[in-house]
Amino acid sequence: MAEKMRLLIFGAGAIGTYVGGSMLLDGHEVAYLEKPEVCETLRKSGIHLTLNGSSHHITTGKFYSDLADVFTNGVFDAALVAVKSFDTPGLINAILPYAVCLPSIICFQNGVENEQLFEKAFGIEKVIAGTITSAVRRVEAGNAVLERKRGVGLAGYIPLVPKMVTAFSHAGLNAQQFHIAPDMKWSKLLTNLITNASSAVLNMTPSEVLSHPVAFHYELVQMREALKVMQKLGCQVVDLPGTPVRLFAGSVSKVPEWIAQPLLKDILGKGRGAKMPSLHIDLHAGRRQSEVSSLNGAVVKYGKQAGIDTPVNQLLAATLEGMASGTIPIDAFEHNPIALYSSLR
Known part of the structure; x- marks a missing residue:
């Protein structure tokens, strides 16, 4: 009892x-x-x-x-x-x-x-x-x-x-x-990153992000940046309750992109699919602040401390923060991953 x-x-x-x-x-x-x-x-x-x-x-x-x-x-x-x-x-x-x-x-x-x-x-x-x-x-x-x-x-x-x-x-x-608290929290951060900021910035569902070749490529790069930061910090990827994070991380870091795309669409589509993630919900509800600073922004911050470049996380964090504050139009990159990531190509 x-x-x-x-x-x-x-x-x-x-x-x-x-x-x-x-x-x-x-x-x-x-x-x-x-x-x-x-x-x-x-x-x-x-x-x-x-x-x-x-x-x-x-x-x-x-x-x-x-x-x-x-x-x-x-x-x-x-x-x-x-x-x-x-x-x-x-x-x-x-x-x-x-x-x-x-x-x-x-x-x-x-x-x-x-x-x-x-x-x-x-x-x-x-x-x-x-x-x-x-x-x-x-x-x-x-x-x-x-x-x-x-x-x-x-x-x-x-x-x-x-x-x-x-x-x-x-x-x-x-x-x-x-x-080990950092292992648990950073593993959860990985699950919070995927198709979260990108869905908000692009106004695309997670399934649409994962299906678009350019959007998926940079989604993968975003996650690989986070994994490199975790490794540098000495954090281990651990499975969370009901969430096989190690399988997810392995799919991101070790599997060729042409295999990873259908694999991640299958894994993540069951959990999100057409459901808009939290950063999109907050942005389109008119919130003037965004948790992207605590998600992608954290990857950028700790990446700088560890000497690891995190350009995709930096772009997503800066763009979404700008949209939330009103300095970037909310529809600036709507359904346009090529335009969003043009500065990185």
Whole structure:
């Protein structure tokens, strides 16, 4: 029997709703910290979570917009961070005054640097690296649909990690413990890179990107740049829950391009296909910031430190950042990979 946990979740988006809702269904206590208007709505409507085609309306969660109220009403076993990576600095500044009250922090965010920011603010002993490979779609705040179940990864040696793995698994989240956090986070980064920025910049589905000879070529180069950076950093590619990352990486790095294209179309088409990835969704929703800085941008940053050129990742990051900020027209390279990559040819 899993020990009942008391969890604080920062953010009621897709991941926060999925993890928190699953834990609530399993009898755990969950409190959310969200914007005042979101809290007001969720207090009235509760959490809506669709799992395996079954809809669940969950009314046992608690919702707060003020951290002082959160800690006045209880002590927590863990705090789960489920906000966009570009919101991390602002969140840290908001919760820093309550550092003494904070439990261990689990970072479920994309990218490889969020944990470092939390460690700098609150201490390395208080931060747990996390990752989620399940595909979850956000309908609206507090309403999410599990589209493909894979699992959850946690890395670290503090006693809370195996307890959380057990609790998450009991709640149906398929959790796994990893011993080396950078291996887990960089392996997840690989899966976040493929057809993500390119789909956003080109306004093409993942299947269209993988089918186009020029787009596919540079997709492959992008991934090979990331793998070279990982190797230089001493990070190993590891399989993640429900995700054979080593097979994927081998297909990218060792297989001839004419074989890799149909192979990756088959592997990735099952997971994404016609579904637009997160960077495309954010860009076309009008967000002025993009997580590309934490994905392709991270490859560029660590590549520079390691002395490895990463021109494709640099081009994708700079172009998408420009589109998000408004300095580059959003349709500048629509369905035109040849124009996008012309400077690299």
